[in-house]
Amino acid sequence: MISPDTARFWWRAVPKERPKGAGWRAVDESDFREREDRVTGRQSLTGPVPGWADDLLRTARAVFLADRLVRRxxxxxxxxxHFTLSLPVTDPERWQEAAVPVLEPLLRALTGDVWTLEFRQLPQRPTQVLFPGDDARRAREVALFSGGLDSLSWAAQRAADARRGPLLLVTFAERKPQKRVQQPAHEAVRALAKRLVRQITVPGQTPQAHGSTLERSARSRGLLYAALAVRAAAAEDVTVLHAPENGQLALSPPPSRQAEGETEGEAEEGAVGGLPASVVHPWLLHLLNQLIQAVAGTVRVKNPLLYDTCGEVCQAALAAGLGRDDLERTLSCAAAPARRPGPDIVNCGLCYACLVRRSGLLHANGADATPYEAAPWLLPADHRRTELWRALELWLERPEFTADDLVAELPLPPRTHAEPLLEVVEHGRDELRRLVRSAPRMEETA
Structure with a gap:
């Protein structure tokens, strides 16, 4: 039974399609500001997109749109x-019977909401325009590339490996960060490349507000980003998609659950990294891979940096040939000033992702010259934006981080050993402790 306060969205298979029954809100590609042909059109893919991958992307877009249109x-x-979504797919029976038991728990864990998915027959497959087939350009590896520390480090390491074929980087572009962060990061990777490096840049998906205020927490954005890259990997016939994020953020231990002031509705549009339900958390990746398998998909999403701290990721980036300035130009922030009007400051310096970033750069470089919006240790003690810093200091005073802490919010996938993950968290806590000890001195000498 559908609750009267359930938001019901019907994704139109064709523009003039009408929902069957009352109470539905019809939505489709036109509810995004970006031109459709720039999102799902010609993107230099060397092969056709399988139906299941198009279905996954359509589902992720509908989820993201609903997420942004309903205020918490x-x-x-x-x-x-509470959401109910009706979606057209190529094989509705498979999606309803095999995918829903995985998809609904995935969305619940990712967003904290209650989701009901209904699937119906897609009348026709989307039209695809492909580049002429060229096996020499076909990707052998595909990775998400945001322009953050983690994706830059991973891309630099892989690009320098001359033994492999073309590397495809999939970038979810945002207006201001693209020019300030993502383009310079990609140029830094290309400068080190000993193999062909291709890039697909998909514009950020911005819903049409139609006069109302959009929800800002946007927890489903990570799933949309992953679905776009899965689609590209499937078209390139690559079976593993790399989604790099250091273990400190991927595991989201305390105090990151208190990060971003999110319960106060202050998380910025696009804030994904460092939030409590990052899509690259091992459990959510497990569910995502189960979902892909349930719809006969051929791509598995893997986080290659799960067992690395931010400091270790930064060290690997330097070893791959990147410079300190390359790392300091990256965007790590979960509430990035770079996404807001105003001065060209990229990272806030106060959120959990920024604090992990500060500790990682300090660990690798001995210093961090990134220009931040603010430093928590310089703000008044009663300033509301120092709450996370104070929580971090208390958390670091705890003698150890236990296996119970590790699974307090989300479980681990079957056959996943907790010990190596606990080591990542403890090593990351050591890096953060050094930041706490060094912070005032760092600011005095900056």
Whole structure:
């Protein structure tokens, strides 16, 4: 039974399609600001996109659109919302029977909301325009490339490996960060490349507000980003998609659950890294891979940096040939000033992702010359934006991080050993402790 406060969205298979029944809100590609042909059109793919990959992307787009169009503060608890989505796919029976049991828990864990998915027959496959087939250009590896520390480090390491074929980087572009961060990061990778490096840049998906205020937490954005890259990997006939994120952020241990002031509705549009339900958390990646397998998909998503701290990721980037300035130009922030109007400051310096970033650069370089919006240790002690810093200091005073802490919010996948993950967290805590000890001195000498 559908609750009366459930938001019901019907994704139109064709522009003039009408929802069957009352209470639905019809949505489609036109509800995004970006031109459709720049999102799913010609993108230098060397092969056709399988139906299941198009279906996955359509589902992720509908989820993201619903997520942004329904405000959390209108819910009884000012957070949890209820959604029902009706979506057209190539094989509705498979999606309904095999995918829904995995997809609905995935969305619940990712967004904190309650989701009901209904699938119906897609009347026709999307039209695809492909570049002429060229096996020499076909990717042998595909990776997400955001322009952050983690994706830059991984791309630099892989690009320098001359033994492999072409590397395809999939970038989810954003207007200001693309010019300030993503383009310079890609140029730094190309300068080190000993193999062909291709890039697909997909414009950021911005819903049409139609006069209302969009929800800002945007927890489903990571799934949309992953689905875009899975689609590209499937078209290139690559079976593993790399989604690099250091273990400190991927595991999201305390105090990151208190990060970003998110419960106050202050998380910025596009804030994904470092939030409590990052899509690259091992459990969510496990569910995502189960979902792909359930719809007969051929791509597996893997986080190659799960067992690395941010400092170790930075060290690997330097060893691959990147310079300190390359690392300091990256975007790590979960509430990035780079996404807001105003001065060209890229990272806030206060969120959990920025604090991990500061500790990683300090570990690798002995210093961090990144220009931040603010430093938490220089703000008044009662300033609301120092809450996370104070929580971090208390958390680091705890003698150890236990296996129970590791699974307090989300479980680990079957046959996943906790010990190596606990080591990552403890090594990351050591890096953060050094940041806490060095912070005032670092600011005095900056």
């Amino acid at each position: 503060d209108a819910s009884p608890d000012r957070w949890t919302r």
